[in-house]
């Protein structure tokens with residue numbers, strides 16, 4: 334007699350057939366998967382059954398009410414996957430992205446105020462010179478009265494790294510000067526590629542490490558693990574760990590010796606006064622102690638921790654874990670967003686001109702234009718108050734979210750209610766989906782941000798005006814709960830405006846205000862001085878040089894053959910000094 338295979342608990346959830354015995358549907362989803370991801374939602378609805386690695390089944394979720402359950406209402410049931418937590422612990426130590434439950438909550442409680450508006454206002458003028466430096470690097474390369482094609486991607490990436498290192502650690506690692514970059518700066522730049530190469534093997538690596546309970550034995554195994562990407566990553570992590578530990582020790586010692594924990598900032602005079610650091614400093618590294626005056630995230634965090642109740646304070650290991658976590662989380666995401674905005678502006682000259690006009694107006698109104706309006710540095714409130722800039726940034730982050738897919742594991746049998754019913758595989762109408770414990774859930778930020786029922790029939794179009802009233806004011810949006818609002822529209826539980834780019838709930842992006850501030854500062858600085866356009870090169874067969882944005886695990890912009898190899902990440906744009914006509918194109 335033939336033994337019947339037991340029916341899968343997800344059997345009735347609609348979804349595509351598997352494409353491959355090993356990769357399931359992951360090949361199409363994670364490699365240049367833009368169309369595939371959007372079609373999944375269009376064809377099957379807000380909850381889709383997909384085939385993951387080795388024939389396992391997962392849920393692919395973009396319905397607003399279902400996502401409200403996953404990230405807010407039942408976030409304790411849908412936790413980060415074991416592999417994610419384990420791999421992050423190995424890489425970053427005890428930071429926010431490596432902890433769960435009460436420990437994670439305690440860390441968030443300590444860290445949320447560190448990213449307050451007041452701290453952002455304080456940080457902005459300190460990091461303005463970075464945008465000025467990037468702008469100077471571009472201008473130096475352009476011959477007088479001419480233009481030049483520049484691959485902006487590495488500069489956006491180096492700029493974002495400098496931003497996050499200065500803001501997080503109060504240190505410069507000179508990454509904008511490739512000849513003098515410190516070992517620490519180089520290590521972080523390698524972190525993203527080796528981390529990404531590991532995405533496909535990550536599910537298996539920690540699985541076997543997890544079975545080893547002794548930490549020292551686990552380390553021994555990790556040391557000998559025969560995979561180059563894994564070993565590269567370990568080398569990078571080692572440099573990161575040593576660097577952050579050293580800086581942490583210096584700051585803590587300074588703070589203890591100054592005894593000014595309660596002060597709004599601690600006056601530090603670098604190595605001279607504290608007598609720590611200095612001797613260990615690496616080539617190409619600069620302590621910004623005097624300029625930062627304790628306003629960097631690590632110092633703010635240390636002060637907050639020292640003055641909090643013992644039961645609420647974090648251990649030194651937990652504080653340290655936050656530093657590499659914040660640097661990693663805030664680096665490639667932001668640089669990809671700025672690159673995407675500049676690419677869009679290059680392809681839409683009329684939008685670029687309008688934005689430049691708005692920026693000029695804001696800078697002129699801000700005053701102090703004796704040295705030229707383009708050199709005026711806007712304060713935090715002035716910068717975030719430019720409605721069109723805000724609309725361009727938000728619309729880019731909505732249509733092209735830098736992280737498009739996230740993973741969770743459901744820990745207890747439960748049910749996902751839906752805002753929009755779906756048709757089951759057997760043809761019935763489903764208003765909710767039963768989710769058995771152990772099911773992996775993919776949160777599709779991309780599909781959520783393109784949901785036509787929420788964003789309208791033109792959801793796929795990049796249209797900044799959707800964020801503005803007819804008179805150009807900013808429309809006010811509130812956080813959603815997956816229910817209908819008074820106008821009958823369902824909203825997502827994103828940190829703001831129904832947008833899932835920064836997620837929502839207890840594990841939402843803690844650095845979203847910082848990210849938006851940085852993006853806006855870089856864009857306004859560059860746009861005030863330069864004009865960007867797409868490459869116009871054409872080969873003998875009439876093929877035009879084009880940039881193609883692949884959606885893999887992260888976004889990867891490449892140049893299609895014959896001009897590029899279709900693999901190497903790059904964004905070549907034609908750059909020249911701004912002219913009067915560039916305000917009215």
Ligand code: HEM
Nearest residue numbers: 429662663666667670735739835836840842843844847848
């Ligand atoms: C455009 C830029 C950014 C985007 C799109 C973005 C997006 C996200 C998303 C989707 C998550 C949730 C990840 C998950 O739960 O698996 C997240 C978490 C996080 N982000 Fe961001 N992020 C950005 C910039 C930043 C910056 C600049 C910082 C730091 C200054 C930062 C720090 C973090 C941290 C620490 C977490 C972990 C939060 C937690 O688990 O409690 N991010 N981010």
